[in-house]
Amino acid sequence: YARAAYAAPKGEIETMLAQIWAELLGVERVGRHDNFFELGGHSLLAVRLVSRLSRAVGVELSLSTLFARPVLCDLATGIVEVLSRADPQDLPAIAAVSRDEPLVLSFAQQRLWFLAQLDAAGTNYHVPLALRLRGTLDRSAWQRSLDRLFARHEALRSVFVDSEDEPRVALLPPDTGLPVIEHDLKAGPDAEATLLELCHEEAHAPFDLAHGPLIRGRLIRLSDQEHVFLLTQHHIVSDGWSMGVLVRELSSLYRAFLAGQGEPLPPLVLQYPDYAAWQRQWLSGERLQTQAQYWRENLAGAPARLALPTDRPRPEQQSFAGATVPIVIDADLTRGLKRLSRQHGTTLFMTVLAAWAAVLSRLSGQDDLVIGVPSANRGRREIEELIGFFVNTLALRLDLSGEPSVSELLERTRRTALAAQEHQDLPFEQVVEIVKPPRSLDHTPLFQVGLAWQNAAVEAFDLPGLSVEPAGNGLDQVKFDLELSLGERDGIIAGTFGYATALFDAATIERQRGYLLALLRAMVADAGQPVGRIELLSSDERSYLLEELNRTAADYPSDKCIHELFEAQVR
Incomplete structure (x- = not known):
């Protein structure tokens, strides 16, 4: 691809922008003619960039400004224009709150707490981690690392106490320690079968939200050189981004303690309870009304359910039992999708x-549908290094009416996604309360399909003397009817x-996976064609259905008349 020659940033705004881009994108230098998205930017990084710019220049910028002006010098010009017509304002910082007063739950925690009251023995909101450790494990350093991690993050030490008015957060003492049950299968018969039983037992053991701890571990010794470690957290204290923080910090602590060194991590200035208190203060007044009004209008009249054809009738109460099939979008198609994305x-x-909305529309016969998309909700720099339940869910309503072309559908989707991300501060649980969709025990409200895009870098354990790989059989539970989880790595979407x-x-x-891949290939080949006319069926399936x-x-006695055949059938 042709690239513009490097030109150094000019002026204070461009220089500040280049510094922020370099840090977020992990590149050494950024020129004034560089494009944010061509350097590796994506939706999550865009949200973090806008948040940092808002703090740096004192006014709130929209995501649409970045998408409209992705080149550094153009964006700097746009920022100057915004500054010229706005009064600079100090965005409220997250501040530490007193631990002597009752601590509040975040909005997301409050919803999970409520769900736990309905199903105290449920395990659908467990966050499991299963690791096979090969090599020499120092169990003392490992336990010490886990205990330090537990003491370091107040979210992990949180329990949820039911009071007269509403639940409150209480913190377990830092020296409580992270509970780890040890099993020695080295001398036992059929260790792998016993291991499977222990994994199943761990995955299906409920948490007590009122007493905690809401994180626990099991260390299973298979031999002197092989262990399996199971770590389970309740979602109310953790999320996907938190797992990356946990992996990074646990690796750092184990390396230091194994070498006989002291605490390697800098102290945390803020903790999750500080964020929860800030969230309730910040999301109020005019800001709350603006966000609530957007979701009220956007989801008004949305279909309560996506009418997908199923292999079996829907049970009266939703079952969370699930399974997965892998999906891989090869390098050639990934390159084509990147080119299509840049063009639009x-x-x-x-x-x-x-593309997936188009497939779901064809399967359901609906041109108005809602897809749930998780948002990391980590736009503010102060909370990037915290473990806690920050993730939010956005209900994206896609419009496929009027036989749109590929280009037109991409434009509609871009507008929908940007508008939702600009109003992502309102927690999903409040959106549900505002929209008041019909409620039923057999399906989730607002949407029944989800698309998760893994933008955050996948953290890998770095443990001296140990090789680490995933253990276990993977996902056996789902929260929705269909959950598509994708991310790009090494030039391939998988x-x-x-x-x-x-x-x-x-x-x-x-x-359905084949339909999605076929539609993606057709979109890359011709962006001008109507989406609804793209052929989804493979030649084999088409031949089966039509031929x-x-x-x-069928053979029949051709020497007899019809009425004789009829009489024979009666007899």
Whole structure:
């Protein structure tokens, strides 16, 4: 690709922008003619960039400004224009609150606490981690590292006490220690079968939110040189981003303690309870009204359910039993999707979202549908290094009416995704209360399908003397009917297609995977064609549906009249 020659940033705004870009994108230098998205920017980094710019220049900038002006010098000009017509304002910082007063739950924690009251023995909101450790494990240094991590993050030490008015957060003492049960299978018969039983037992053991701890571990010794470590957290104290923080800090602590060194991590200035208190103060007044009004208008009249054809009738109460099939978008198609995204000003996530919406529309016969998308909700720099439940869910309503072309659908999807991200501060639980969709025990409110795009870098354990790889059989629970989880790594988009086994067979999901890949290839080949006319069926499936199922010819006695054949059938 042709690249503009490097030109150094000019002026204070461009220099500040270049510094922020370099830090977020992990590049050495940024020129004034560089494009944020061509340097590796995506939706999550865009949110973090806008947050840092807002803090740096004192006014709130919109995501649409960045997407409209992704080149550094153009964005700097846009910032100057915003500054010229706005009064600079200090955005409220997150400040530490007193631990002597009752601590409040964040909005997301409050929803999970409520769900736990309905199903105290439920395990659908467990966050599991299963690791196979090969090599020499220093169990003392390992336990010390876990205990230090537990003491360091107040979210992990949080318990939720029911008071007269509403639940409150209480903190377990820092010296409580992270509970780890040890099992020695070295001398036992059939260690792998016992291991599977222990993994199942761990995954299905409920947490007590009122007493905690809400994180626990099991260390299973298979031999002197092989262990399996199971770490389970309740979602109310952790999320996907938190797992990256945990992996990074646990590696750092173990390396230091193994070498006989002291605490290697700098102290945390803020903790999750500080964020929860700030969230309730910040999301109020005019800001709350603006966000609430957006979701009220955007989701008004949205279909309560996506009418997908299922292999079995929907049970009266939603089952969370699930399974996955893998999905891989090869390097050639990934390159084509990147090119298509650049041409239409979308991110890879937006392009794949548009494609999957088109597939779901064809399967359901609906041109108005809602897809749930998790948002890391880590725009503010102060909370990037915290473990806690920050993730939010955005209900994106996609419009496929009027036979849009590929280009038009991409534009609609881009507008929808940007508007939702600009109003992502309102917690999903409050959106549900505002919209008041019909409630039923057999499906989730607002949407029943989700698309998760893994933008954050995948953290890997770095433990001296140990090789670390995942253990266990993967996902056996889902929160929605369908869950598409994707991310780009080494030039290939890959992930999993999760599905509720109460509704679908694996073969059905494999066919849907084929439809999505076929539609993506067609979008790359011709962005001007109507999406609704793209052929999704493979030649084999098309032949089966139109020819094999319609082969009705049969031999019959041709020497008899019809009425004689009829009489024979009666007899």
